[in-house]
């Protein structure tokens with residue numbers, strides 16, 4: 001039965017893409033199978049010729065994974081989506097799929113550590129040059145363009161600084177240069193930012209974060225127009241095989257049903273927490289997209305429809321003060337994950353961004369006193385009490 005038109009995101013996330021088996025199950029079926037059998041040799045031949053629409057092998061497609069992909073595409077407003085094994089599989093496939101030796105990529109300096117490794121270290125091994133710019137200045141993006149520039153990549157808000165980059169502005173520069181723009185939308189979540197509507201050609205997610213939201217499994221998603229995905233990404237995925245397990249796709253699919261409830265609650269709690277600790281004498285600076293005091297509040301108002309579940313808290317002092325703070329927390333746990341039901345803190349300088357030398361970390365806006373907080377689903381008053389107690393120990 002086809003769904004009614006013009007449904008709200010909350011409704012699409014419960015019903016979108018559902019394909020029931022003849023048993024009429026309520027919850028989506030889990031097809032934990034590597035492959036599929038054919039009624040005849042002729043059917044097998046037709047399926048390999050793409051003349052028969054059925055499934056053939058889970059590295060190519062799987063019915064459970066297809067429901068997850070369809071639901072993600074509906075939420076994002078994308079023509080199509082492909083699910084993969086992790087967020088990094090999504091970033092790597094999205095970039096490698098559209099680039100070849102001799103091409104050039106532009107990206108900002110401030111990025112998730114592994115994304116930066118792919119752009120800065122992996123791509124050049126295969127003859128793809130890259131230039132890193134200070135993201136907020138559009139002129140620097142413009143000046144980085146070369147005749148061979150084929151792709152731009154950015155992540156906004158950026159991890160862990162929560163600095164924001166202008167998606168529409170960078171998309172215009174990319175398209176003017178005949179290049180594409182890929183946006184890692186993990187921190188914003190599909191609810192608070194729609195990069196495709198702002199001009200991006202491709203959106204990638206680590207579904208490990210808010211989409212699962214309960215710390216159970218890894219996953220990634222690549223979204224874009226049918227032409228973009230089919231011409232640049234599909235063959236790379238089929239042939240290299242960064243496939244998601246149908247089991248993980250099923251877990252993530254169920255995660256989507258509660259995504260708006262969780263992200264709205266986490267965003268509201270983050271705003272309350274920021275208000276409660278911003279004046280504390282141990283806090284040098286607090287960054288939360290959605291607050292009027294964010295340095296790029298105007299840009300955020302133009303390109304995001306909500307705040308953030310993530311806070312960047314710069315403490316006065318360095319590593320010793322940061323460690324005292326982290327070790328004094330009793331409820332909020334130290335972890336490098338984010339978007340989880342459990343509130344989690346990270347010290348980027350010694351974990352996610354440890355491999356960068358101190359001067360490079362400083363250039364990326366990551367002082368030794370910086371703490372990244374992912375706000376969970378606990379009662380915000382319990383979190384505020386835990387944070388205030390720990391701040392007293394700094």
Ligand SMILES: *Cc1c(COP(=O)(O)O)cnc(C)c1O
Pocket residue numbers: 086087088089091112114115155159184186187205206207208209218219220
């Ligand atoms: C976590 C994360 C990734 C990588 O995702 P995995 O699922 O861990 O591979 C990529 N980009 C951003 C912004 C992330 O936070």
